[in-house]
Amino acid sequence: MKSRRTHVMNPRRTRYLAVPAAILAAAAALSACSSSAFAGGGQATFTAIDETTPITVGAPMNPFNATNNTFPGYDIENLGWTANDPANSNQTLPGLAQTWTLSPDGTTLTVHLQPKAGWSNGKPVTASDVRVSAAIWFTQSYVQAYNLGSVKVINAKTVQFTQIPGSSNNQFESGILQNPVVPASEYGKLLPASIWSIIAASQGTGKAAAAATTQLTTIGKKVTEFAPKTDISAGPFAIARINSGEAELVKNKYFYAASNIRPSEVLMLHYSGNQQIWSYMQAGRLDAAPYTSMPTNVLNQVVAAGNTKVVAPSLVAVALAFDQKVYPYGIPAVRQALAYVINRQAVQRVGEAVSGIPSKTTTGVVSSALSDYLSPGQVSGLNMYPTDPAKATALLKSAHFTQKGGQWYLPNGKPWTITLSNVSGFSDWVAGSSVIKSELTSFGIPTSVKLAPDYATYLTNLYKGSYPVAFWLIALGPGAYSTFSRIYGTYDGYVPSGARLNRYPTGNAAADNFLNTPNSVSVPGLGTVSPGQLTNQLTSVNLSGSGGIAQQNAIMAKLIRATNYTVPVIQLWDYINVQFVNSKRFTHWPIGNNALLNASPGVWMTYGYVHPK
Amino acid sequence: MRLARRLGIKLAAGLVMIWLVASGTFFLVRLMPGNPVTVAYENDLMHGMNPNQAKAATALLYGFVPRQPLPVQYGRYLWQLAHFNLGRSISYEGVPVSHIVAAAAPWTVIMVLSGILVSFLIGVSAGVLAAIRRSTKFGDLLSVSGSLLHGIPQFVIAILLAYAFTTIWAIFPFGAPYDVTIAPGWNLPFIWSLITHAFLPVVAYALSSYGGWLLTMKSSVISVLGDDFILAAELRGLRPLTVARYIARNAMLPLFTILALSIGFMFGGSIFIEEIYDYPGLGYSLLESIGKRDYPLMTGTFLIITTAVIFANILADLLYGVIDPRVRRI
Numbered sequence: 001m002k003s004r005r006t007h008v009m010n011p012r013r014t015r016y017l018a019v020p021a022a023i024l025a026a027a028a029a030l031s032a033c034s035s036s037a038f039a040g041g042g043q044a045t046f047t048a049i050d051e052t053t054p055i056t057v058g059a060p061m062n063p064f065n066a067t068n069n070t071f072p073g074y075d076i077e078n079l080g081w082t083a084n085d086p087a088n089s090n091q092t093l094p095g096l097a098q099t100w101t102l103s104p105d106g107t108t109l110t111v112h113l114q115p116k117a118g119w120s121n122g123k124p125v126t127a128s129d130v131r132v133s134a135a136i137w138f139t140q141s142y143v144q145a146y147n148l149g150s151v152k153v154i155n156a157k158t159v160q161f162t163q164i165p166g167s168s169n170n171q172f173e174s175g176i177l178q179n180p181v182v183p184a185s186e187y188g189k190l191l192p193a194s195i196w197s198i199i200a201a202s203q204g205t206g207k208a209a210a211a212a213t214t215q216l217t218t219i220g221k222k223v224t225e226f227a228p229k230t231d232i233s234a235g236p237f238a239i240a241r242i243n244s245g246e247a248e249l250v251k252n253k254y255f256y257a258a259s260n261i262r263p264s265e266v267l268m269l270h271y272s273g274n275q276q277i278w279s280y281m282q283a284g285r286l287d288a289a290p291y292t293s294m295p296t297n298v299l300n301q302v303v304a305a306g307n308t309k310v311v312a313p314s315l316v317a318v319a320l321a322f323d324q325k326v327y328p329y330g331i332p333a334v335r336q337a338l339a340y341v342i343n344r345q346a347v348q349r350v351g352e353a354v355s356g357i358p359s360k361t362t363t364g365v366v367s368s369a370l371s372d373y374l375s376p377g378q379v380s381g382l383n384m385y386p387t388d389p390a391k392a393t394a395l396l397k398s399a400h401f402t403q404k405g406g407q408w409y410l411p412n413g414k415p416w417t418i419t420l421s422n423v424s425g426f427s428d429w430v431a432g433s434s435v436i437k438s439e440l441t442s443f444g445i446p447t448s449v450k451l452a453p454d455y456a457t458y459l460t461n462l463y464k465g466s467y468p469v470a471f472w473l474i475a476l477g478p479g480a481y482s483t484f485s486r487i488y489g490t491y492d493g494y495v496p497s498g499a500r501l502n503r504y505p506t507g508n509a510a511a512d513n514f515l516n517t518p519n520s521v522s523v524p525g526l527g528t529v530s531p532g533q534l535t536n537q538l539t540s541v542n543l544s545g546s547g548g549i550a551q552q553n554a555i556m557a558k559l560i561r562a563t564n565y566t567v568p569v570i571q572l573w574d575y576i577n578v579q580f581v582n583s584k585r586f587t588h589w590p591i592g593n594n595a596l597l598n599a600s601p602g603v604w605m606t607y608g609y610v611h612p613k
Numbered sequence: 614m615r616l617a618r619r620l621g622i623k624l625a626a627g628l629v630m631i632w633l634v635a636s637g638t639f640f641l642v643r644l645m646p647g648n649p650v651t652v653a654y655e656n657d658l659m660h661g662m663n664p665n666q667a668k669a670a671t672a673l674l675y676g677f678v679p680r681q682p683l684p685v686q687y688g689r690y691l692w693q694l695a696h697f698n699l700g701r702s703i704s705y706e707g708v709p710v711s712h713i714v715a716a717a718a719p720w721t722v723i724m725v726l727s728g729i730l731v732s733f734l735i736g737v738s739a740g741v742l743a744a745i746r747r748s749t750k751f752g753d754l755l756s757v758s759g760s761l762l763h764g765i766p767q768f769v770i771a772i773l774l775a776y777a778f779t780t781i782w783a784i785f786p787f788g789a790p791y792d793v794t795i796a797p798g799w800n801l802p803f804i805w806s807l808i809t810h811a812f813l814p815v816v817a818y819a820l821s822s823y824g825g826w827l828l829t830m831k832s833s834v835i836s837v838l839g840d841d842f843i844l845a846a847e848l849r850g851l852r853p854l855t856v857a858r859y860i861a862r863n864a865m866l867p868l869f870t871i872l873a874l875s876i877g878f879m880f881g882g883s884i885f886i887e888e889i890y891d892y893p894g895l896g897y898s899l900l901e902s903i904g905k906r907d908y909p910l911m912t913g914t915f916l917i918i919t920t921a922v923i924f925a926n927i928l929a930d931l932l933y934g935v936i937d938p939r940v941r942r943i
Contacts, residue, residue, distance in 0.1 A: 052662055056901075057893040058713035059705060066653060066670055067705045082663060089665070141672035175665065217676050224673060224706035241796075244716060244893035245789025270788045272901075276891050279775070283783035315663070456647025456906050459655060473658060482664045512651070 044612035046263035046586065048601055049277060050074075051290035055270040057244035060227035063180045064140050064220075069242055072180070073602030074249055074266055075233040079111060079130070080177035081603055082478060083595040086315055086369035087553070089479030090173040090543055093595060093603070096125060096181050096234060096256070102173050106544040107163040109176055115157060118254025119183050120231070120238035125256075127153040129234075132184035134161070134176075135195045138202070139220035146175030149203060150196075164203055170543045171479065183232045190223050236261045236602055245270040260608045263586070281307050281580055288589075288601045288610075289580040291355070293428055299354045307580040310589065312597035313368045314577040315477030317359055318352075318429065319569035320420070320436070325506065325516040326468035328410055332521075333399040335567040339385040340392035341443045342436055348573035351432025356573035361385055364487050364563040365556070366475045366574040373480075373556040382564045389443060408444040417446045421467035423458045424451040429471045432572060463512040470514075474569055480552050481538040484559050487568055488535040492517050501536045515568060523565045526558060531568075534559050586610050616931075623927045634919045635912065639690055642903075642911045643683065649703045649906040650674045656905075677703045679908075690912070699913035704905040710913035713898060718917065720790045721887070721894030724811055725879045728818025733872065735819065736826025741861070743827060744834035756831065763824025768885040771817040775889050778813055785813050788891040814890045818879060829871060833864040866937055873929030877922040 050071045063070045070076045078095045085091035100111045117125035134151040137143045149164035161176050163169060192198070198219075201212035231239035236257070237249035249266040252258065269285070271277050274293055280286045281302045291314070294302070303309065320342075322329040329335065339362055348358040360367040361384045370379050393403070400411040408416045418440055420433045433449045440447040452458035462470055474486045481489075488494060493504045493513030503519070504511040520530045534555050541552045563569075577597065581589045588611040590596040590604050604610050650671055657667035679686050693700055699710035739755050746752035762770075778785045786792065791806040837843065837860050846856050883896030891897075895914055902910035 052657070052666075056705075057898060058708065058716035060708065064673075065706045065708070066674055067702075067708075082666075084663075089663075139673075140669070142669040145668070171665070178665070179669070217673070220673050221676055221707050225701075225708060227708070241793050243790055243793050243797075244720070245891065246793035248793045267793070270891060270893065272888060272891050272897070276788060279780045279787075282780045285783070316658075454647070454904060455655060456645070456652045456904070459651050460646035460648065463651075473655075476658060476664050478663060479665075485664070 044263045044585065045265050045267050046287050046601070046605075046610065047267045047269065047285055048288045049269050049271050049280070049286065049290055050600065054272070055242070055245060055247055055268065060225075061231045061239055061242070062224065062226050062228060063182065064136060064226075065224045069239075069247065070231070071237075071239075071247070071249070071266075071268055071600070071602065073235065073600030073606070074237045074268070075231055075235045075239055075252075076180045077117075077233070077235040078178055078180050081599045082174065082178055084313075084315065084478050084598040085595075086313075086366070086477045086483070087372035087480065087556075088543060088549065089171060089477070089482065091478070091595075092174055092177045093599070093607075095177075095603075095606075096130075097177060098256075100173075100177065102544045104545060106168060106170060106172060106542050109161040109173055110154070111159045111161070111177070113157040113159070114256035117234060117256040118252075120233045120252040120254060121183075122254055123183070123185065124156075125181065125234050126156050126184075127159045128156075129184045130159045130181055132188045132191065133179070133181045134159075135191055135199065136182065136187060136220075136223055137179050138195075138199045139191075139216050139223050141220070142179055143175060145169075146172045148172070148176060150200075168540065168542060170539065170541055170548070171481075173544070174479075181234055183234070186228055186232055187223070187226070190226055191219060195219070236605055237266050240265075255606075257606050257608075261605050262611045263605065266602070278302060281305060281582070284582060284584065286580070287582050287586050291577050291579055293352065293355050295427075296353045302580060306584055307582050308589075310579045310581055310591055310597065312577040312579070312594045313366070314355075314575040315366055315369065315475065315483070316473055317366050317475040317571050317574040318356075318432070319362070319472055319474045319571045321470055321472035321474075321515060321569045323465060323468045323470075323506075323514055323516055324518070324568070325465065328399075328401075328416070329468055330516075330518075331399050332566050333395040334401075335570070336385075337392040337395040337399075338440070339567050339570045340388045340395070341445075342439055342570060342572070343387040344572055346439070347432045347435045350435045352428040352573050352575065355578040356428070356575055359571040359574050361564060362567055362569065362571035363560045364474055364484055364569065364571070365560055366477070368574065369475075369477065369483075370560070373553045373560060378557060378561075382561070385567075385570075392443065403444055406444050407446070415446075417448070418469055420447060420449045421458070421462070421470040422449055422451050423455050423471070424453055426455075426471075433471065459512075462514050463506075465506040465514055467514070472569065474571065475574070480541075480556050481535065484531075484535040484538065484556075484563075487515065487563065488517065488531040488559070491515055492532060494532040494536060496536055496539070501533060503532065517566075517568050521562055521566045523562045526561050526565075529558055529562050531559055531562050534562075583613075585613055587613055616934075619934075620931065623930060627923045627927050630923050631916070631920055635691075635694060635916050636687070638912050638915045638919075639687055640683075642908050642915075643686075645903075645906065647906040649678055649908075652904070652906055653704065673706060674703065677701070677706055694916075699916070700909035702902075702907055702910045704902065704907040704910065710909050713910060714895065714913055714917050717893060717895050717898045717914075720811075720892060721880070721883050721896060722921075723807075724814050724818065724886070724892065724894060725876070725883060727811065727815045728822070729872070729875060729879055731815060732819035732822040733826055733868075736823040737830045737865075737868065739823070740827040740830025741834055741864075743831040744838065747831070747835065755827065759824035759827035759831070761824070762820055763828060765821070767817065767821035767882045768889065770820050771814070771886050771889040774813050774817050774820075779890075786810050787813065790893065811892075814886050814892050817886055817890075818882065821882070822875060822879070825871070825875075826868065829868055830864060833867050834860060837863045862936070866933075869929065869933055869936060873926050876925040876929075880918045880922055 055069055056067050059067045059069045061069050063076045079097040080092035080095045083091035083093050096117055097111045098114045102109050131151050131153055147163045147167035147169040150162050152160045154160055198212050198215050201208050202216055233252050236255045238252050239247055240250040241248045247268040277289050277292045278298050281289050282305045284305050324330040344358040348356050361382050402409045410416050422429050422433045437447040437449050475483050476486055477483050490511045492515040493511045495502050495511050506513045520528050522528050542548045588609050590609045653671045654667050657670050701707050702710050743752045743755040779787045791810050795802050795806050797803055884900055887894045887897035899914040
């Protein structure tokens, strides 16, 4: 009986298994075909992910919508692309603008377009397209902050941008060049004939200006809602097909550098988080992957799957920020002591092992950019805050803190405990905070970690003043002002208004102030400085004029020294731009070209990189 | 006439329920801390934009955040709803919520219905087998498989399948509803592409609910098998097929109620499944909108899911009367 059953069951079992096996085999064959990197005739399909604009269901192919399905560098072409120069955010790589000149006073920018630039429908890109685009920039509030006043067409390929009379914004050049250009034939119809009169009126004062600004906002909303039926691109590619998870971009043969573009098409994939990018890379699907945070074990799997890690500097760091209004964090010795307790190497190793490096010291500037602002002598003169519990102890005792039975007590006799605030889901921050918690607790300050359920809640509580010690991104470049505005800008209550610099307290709607640093600080060897005022001065240095960079760097040197001494934040690790390329199908990557690596692979292709094997 | 009256009552109750849910979600989502503009700006920084780019990308968002007092917003919301208008998204800067929902809904409906159908058919068939052959090893094996799978949370099954078949053995595609290089239409490559892209999410749904169907069906069949009318039917010499029909029809009744309830469960589960498989349906949109504090999209997506569940329940309630005549007599 037993043997008969066995004899009968085996063929059935084989049949049962055959069905799913056949499905799996067919699926494998089909998915292999559909994701093949090469279409027929030796055509090469480049597969990538755009981190800044992930494909989103229902989103329009309109770059002016905050949630859009367009891809900068591929089907969206800017006049230029940021070179990510830490000290000079005006450094720009040519895009649709072949060349440009800035007047010595920095107020007039004359742009010469690429002579061969064409839209994917065969029409040439002209100065009129740029003027219509500039009008749209106004409706989207892209250029008001850079004091753009008027735009004049000089000839079919030349446009002139001028600042509002009397103003001098040192970010004007980048503020104009790093914007997208869209076809006037599609977007021009969204603008009223009187658009430039409205723009001019909005630059005045009084009720007329307010009414014009409202009109611009109304037009701006109409622009963002616009959903073009087809993608007309001035970039190297144009969207041929798109669904809610993938986009197929085909080559724009009228692109000004079409001969540089080697892949015949681009397959853009959707993603919702790091895990998807890891999966794509582990499966070998991506030819280039954007910046992706990952733990070491995942890195090993990704590299084992044939991907190569490409590293470039990144202008961002993470820090522990203090609300100095909350006792005892307003005492400089307390913040300095904590900087001596925290082992930044250990925190980075656990928190951001792959995409971070421990900050050399705490200055408000990423370590790699320090040499842009300081001489070697100045760098060596900074306090490096090595892990030194003895120094921390001495500093705390000097501030009348006491230690009994391993526990530190505040000068008022109460035990000192710390709650580190963090965000659920930010795995690197959470892992880093666990190390800090352990270090501070071992030192005698019982520390706990409090997680906000999401980033929105975290920011709300932070700006309400609910977090005395919290994780915070700092040193965001490029550009000197951007770098320090994360410490001594809006988040410290400083809001410029014309020539004046206002300061608002925590909780005021005008500023998301939670840092509450003092108005001025005394720094040994530097005297008394006002970091908020110094940071604001960075906006008015004429970077195009002679001595502009030197003037900027002198201010930056003061800010760096002041931040290093007063420690409004403890800089933990600097992020590094870790991307991945896969050389199975393509070669010629811009490795070592830090300016290009900051841009999308579409821009790499424009500059002659990325060749099919 | 009686059916029409019952339908009218059910629909009226459904509408009241929808109003309650719409009102509840309207106020609840606005109690959540966070500002859509701040979140968008900081998220852009996190995704590698520099401060100037992030500022530009979010500058106009302010204009889409409602500023009126909450009661005014609520009144306006109800007025819009009465006109089948779900409002305009904040994070999509003015794109109608109905447009976003319409783009996302088909993929969730396909997945949820396929998942329910597959799990129901397999689970019910296996349940009958497990009941009939309950004294054999095969019956035990089926029961154990049902208990095990029923105990594993849906998202765990989904993650395991995703890791196995999209990462270790990259057999199935994910992250899209179909291969974008294939022209949509009634052609074999497109249909096959749809199937392969939906395969893993549907299997995850099916596996997670298969155990429930199996165990319920098994106990239901066993209980019916012991009923006097089955014994009477056998004694009267009715054909086995007729007896089987009696068993099936009576054993199915409790399952039919569960089927209606499972639609809600499956729609709820779509949040996890779609996130894990990066599948762009309603659950995914809902999750995204929560992260971005896009109140109109949150309420719109939630309302659509709730409405689907309420109407599925009404439909099931009405069909129950068709299946079980005793309900009609009440």
